[in-house]
Amino acid sequence: MAPVAAASAVEGKPLTRTERLAALEAEVSSCTRCPLHATRTQAVFGAGHPDADLMFVGEAPGFHEDQQGVPFVGQAGKLLDKLLAGIALTRDDVYIANVLKSRPPGNRDPLLNEIQACEGYLFRQIELIEPKVVATLGNFATKLLSGKPLGITRVHGREQSTTLGGRSVLLYPIYHPAAALYTPAMLRVLEEDFGRIPTLLGEPLEPPPGNPFPHPVAAAPEPAVQLGLF
Ligand code: URA
Numbered sequence: 001m002a003p004v005a006a007a008s009a010v011e012g013k014p015l016t017r018t019e020r021l022a023a024l025e026a027e028v029s030s031c032t033r034c035p036l037h038a039t040r041t042q043a044v045f046g047a048g049h050p051d052a053d054l055m056f057v058g059e060a061p062g063f064h065e066d067q068q069g070v071p072f073v074g075q076a077g078k079l080l081d082k083l084l085a086g087i088a089l090t091r092d093d094v095y096i097a098n099v100l101k102s103r104p105p106g107n108r109d110p111l112l113n114e115i116q117a118c119e120g121y122l123f124r125q126i127e128l129i130e131p132k133v134v135a136t137l138g139n140f141a142t143k144l145l146s147g148k149p150l151g152i153t154r155v156h157g158r159e160q161s162t163t164l165g166g167r168s169v170l171l172y173p174i175y176h177p178a179a180a181l182y183t184p185a186m187l188r189v190l191e192e193d194f195g196r197i198p199t200l201l202g203e204p205l206e207p208p209p210g211n212p213f214p215h216p217v218a219a220a221p222e223p224a225v226q227l228g229l230f
Helices: 017-029 063-069 076-087 112-129 138-147 184-195 199-202
Strands: 054-058 095-098 133-137 161-165 167-174
Touching: 054 112, 054 138, 076 161, 076 184, 095 112, 112 138, 112 161, 133 138, 133 199, 138 161, 138 167, 167 184, 167 199, 184 199
Parallel strands: 054 095, 054 133, 133 167
Antiparallel strands: 161 167
16 A cells, blocks of 8 residues: 655645545545455545544444544444543543444454555555554454454453554453343453453553654555454
């Protein structure tokens, strides 16, 4: 994928983060890298605060997201809004994106080729937004961003320091709200895990291994990690 232009037409004036995200969104909206482009209503890029310290990464747009072009607007999204309210945040305070930007037909699981085609966009979003905490919702986002095959049941609620977009971030795997919608026990765990987010946002970050002077935005996109997704 071509890198996001780093400078505007006005010579010497660097693009703002919002402008760079808008350029990436335009790229995504016309993307034909996987067959899902033929069946989607529109791509769902992501939404929220471009300078957010907290970013959520879900799986893929569903029916309502595909219709509206906004992530997490269906039932799972309503639960996400409630969970955010429980820690005194709104979706305007955070950034929400998905592993896939296009809806898989019938809301089936993402396929490996679709994830491989789309993951570069997510890594570039993370690189541009520079969040401090990336909360992965469910298995697909957790396995992709951790680069490990461990499922969400084993790793939820346990933050891990990692490097994404050339910077240290705390990866925080939690259950997907859709999974908690009809399972009260899982909802309680999700609420408990959510309750730790404010503390995580206040924690100092470890520098990336081997780099004592982390720079804010890496020039190159994060290489794809595809270790044992399935
Ligand atoms: N589920 C997801 O993983 N993402 C959405 O945007 C909506 C539902």
